[in-house]
Amino acid sequence: MSLFCPNCLSEYVEGYKTCPKCELTLVTFADLPPHCASCGKKYAKGTLMCPMCGTELVSYKSVEDFLEGNPRPVDVAFVTVYETSLMPELMLIKGALEAAGIPYNAQGEELQSLFGAGLLGGFNPVTGTVKFIVEKRRAREAREIIEDLFKNNDGESQAK
Numbered sequence: 001m002s003l004f005c006p007n008c009l010s011e012y013v014e015g016y017k018t019c020p021k022c023e024l025t026l027v028t029f030a031d032l033p034p035h036c037a038s039c040g041k042k043y044a045k046g047t048l049m050c051p052m053c054g055t056e057l058v059s060y061k062s063v064e065d066f067l068e069g070n071p072r073p074v075d076v077a078f079v080t081v082y083e084t085s086l087m088p089e090l091m092l093i094k095g096a097l098e099a100a101g102i103p104y105n106a107q108g109e110e111l112q113s114l115f116g117a118g119l120l121g122g123f124n125p126v127t128g129t130v131k132f133i134v135e136k137r138r139a140r141e142a143r144e145i146i147e148d149l150f151k152n153n154d155g156e157s158q159a160k
Helices: 063-068 087-099 109-115 136-149
Strands: 057-059 078-084 104-107 130-135
Touching: 078 087, 078 136, 087 104, 087 130, 087 136, 130 136
Parallel strands: none
Antiparallel strands: 078 130, 104 130
């Protein structure tokens, strides 16, 4: 069975445990990380979209595609489940989705941090809002979790 470097994608035969070039632990084909088709940056499994540009990540569907350098889009549909420009909401939602094991992308979060003004508690017209994007099949679950976060004592939702 072949093993691959998750960084340089070099293939190694049995006997190797780490990549001699990158000094990283080798992984099976199935564990190769998805990467951004635009910038090429690799992300951990479960990451759905590039946090910097919002491009859907790609992976290899077969060893043949990998060896031929033909990445394929990950067969997952994505939807936006919530938008916010408020840092407290951002942190609450991130924690709740992570606790529920729902992979998400907080598209625009890095831009908020880059320009800073969005972190001060209001809408930043330069960067816009942060969009929480999840797999379509988990959208209802994510929306329910977010709605539950913002329920008041009367059980009424205060979410936007």
